[in-house]
Amino acid sequence: MTARDNRLHAFRPDLADARLEGEVSAERFVAGRPARVAAPVADVRRAPRPDAGLNTQLLCGDDVLVFDEAEGFAWLQAERDGYVGYVSAADLAPRAADPTHVVTAPRSFVYPGPDMKLPRVRALSLGSRVTVTGEAETRGTRYGLLPSGEAMVLQHLAPIGTVAEDFVSVAERLIDTPYLWGGSSAFGIDCSGLVQLSMHMAGRDVLRDSDMQAGALGTPLDPGPDHSALRRGDLVFWKGHVAIMTDAANMIHANGHTMTVAREGLREAIARIGYLYGGPTGFRRP
Template sequence: MLDRRLAAFRPDLADIALKGQVDADRFVAPEPSMVTLPVVALRPKPDVSLGIDTELLMGEHVRVFDRQDGWAWVQATDDSYVGYLPEEALGQTVPATHVVTVPRTFVYRGADLRFPTRTALSMGSRLTIVGEAETRGTRYLLLSDGGALVSRHLRPVSDPPAPDYVAVAALFLETPYLWGGKSGFGIDCSGLVQLAMRLAGLEAPRDSDMQAAGLGVPIERCDLRRGDLVFWKGHVAIMEDETTMIHANGHTMTVARETLEAAIERIGWLYGTPTGYRRPVAET
C-alpha cells in the first residue's frame, strides 16, 4: 500500500510516475511551482475546516497535479508530502540565493529597521536576494520588490549549513506548539526535527512515524547522546545530552527542555513508554 501522504494518487487522478502502481482515471505529469507566501498549510483535503498535515514555507518548491476551485493539489519537492493548499500561495519558481537562519525575521519596506514591516518569515524560508544596503551600520539584503531583511538573519544557500542541528532546535525554545506546524510561528515535534535538521544540511521525513521507521539507525537507551531521538507513539524528542531533551509538546504547548526521566514518567500514563531510540546522524 502506498502512503497517501507521500504518493499523489486519487481515484480520478494520479502522478504519471505511479502508472502501473495505482488505478486512476487519468495520469498527469506535475507542473513545477513555488510557495510565495510566508507560511501555508497543507491539508489532506481542500477544506479549511480540516486540521493541517504540515506547512510549507516561502521558497519551497512543489509539483502541482491539479487546480480546482481555488485549491492546488501538490507534492512538496523536499520531503514528497502530498496535500492541498490555496492556489494563491503558489507562483513561478525562481532559484533561491539565501535562506533564513533565525526562528523569525521581518521583511521591512526598505533598508531601515524604523520602516514599517511588510511581513515576517520563518527559519527555512528561501529567498532571492538582488542587492544590499547599509543604514546606520546595519546591513540589509534586498528583494526585487524593494523589501529588505537584516543580513545577519540569512545565509547564502552556497554557504556551509549549520554544524549542529541540536543547537538549531534549541533556537526554537518557547516557540508555540502547533499541530502540523513547521515554522518559527508554531511547530510540532516532528516538524522541529525536520526543520532543524534541514538547516544543518540533513534530510528527515516529515512525520514522527516516518522518522521512527527509517531515520538513521536504531540504538539502545543506554547509548543515548546529543542528537539522538526518542520516540513515543505519535511523538519524538531530540536529546540535548545523555539526560536532557528538547521537544515541541502539547503539555507545555511550546518547544521546551525536559529531562528524559521526567518525560517518561509524565507521558507514560497516557501514551506508554518510549517505543524506540534512533541516531539520525551517521558516525564519522
C-alpha cells in the same frame, strides 16, 4: 508507512502523478506543474477546505509540483520532503529566479525598503528561502534587497548551502516557540516538525511525520537499561511523538503538555507520558 503511502505519493481515484502510472489506479495521470511557495507559511491540509485538518506546512521559497487546482486549492507534492496535500492556490507563484539565501534567524521581517524603521511587510520563518539581488546599508545595518524592492536584514540570511554544524543547537534556538499540530515553522511547530526543520538547517532533509522518522531516520539504538548509552542528537520515540536528546539525561521537544518547544528530563518525560501513551517505542541515532 507503505510504498504507496498517500502522504508521500500523489494519487487519488480520479488523478495521479504521471510518475506513478503502472503502480496505482487512477482515471488519468498528469505531470506536476512546477511552482513555488510565495506566502510566509503555506498550510498543507488533508482536504481542499479551509476547515480541513493541518498535516504540515511549507515555507516561503519551497518548491512544489502541482497536479490539480480547483476552487482555490492546489493539490501538490513538496519537493523537499515529498509530502502531498492541499494548499491555498493564493500561496503559490510561478518559479522565477532561484533563491540565493536562507533565513537563519528564528524569525525575520521583510521591510518595504532597506530601513528597519519602515513598517514591516511580513515575517519569514527560519528555513525560508529568498532571492537577494543586491545589498544596501542604512545607519550601519546591512540589508539584502529582494526582486520586489523589499529588504531583509542581511545578518539574518546566509547563502543557500550554508548549514549549521549541530542540528540540536538549531532546535534549542526554538525554545518557547508555540506548539502547533502540523506546524513546521518558527511561528508554530510540532514534535516531528522540530526534528525536520532543525535537521534541514543542518543540511539533512528528512521525512515529515514521527512514524516516518521512527521507521527510516538513522539507525535503531539500544539506550541501555538506564539510558546511559544516549548522547546529544539521539531521538526518542513514543507512539505519535518524538524528542531530541540534548545530552544523556535531558531532551528538547515540541509538546502538548507545555504547548511550546521545551526542555525536559528524559526520566521525567517517560513518567509523565507513560500513563497516557505508554513508554518509548524506540530510540534512533540520526
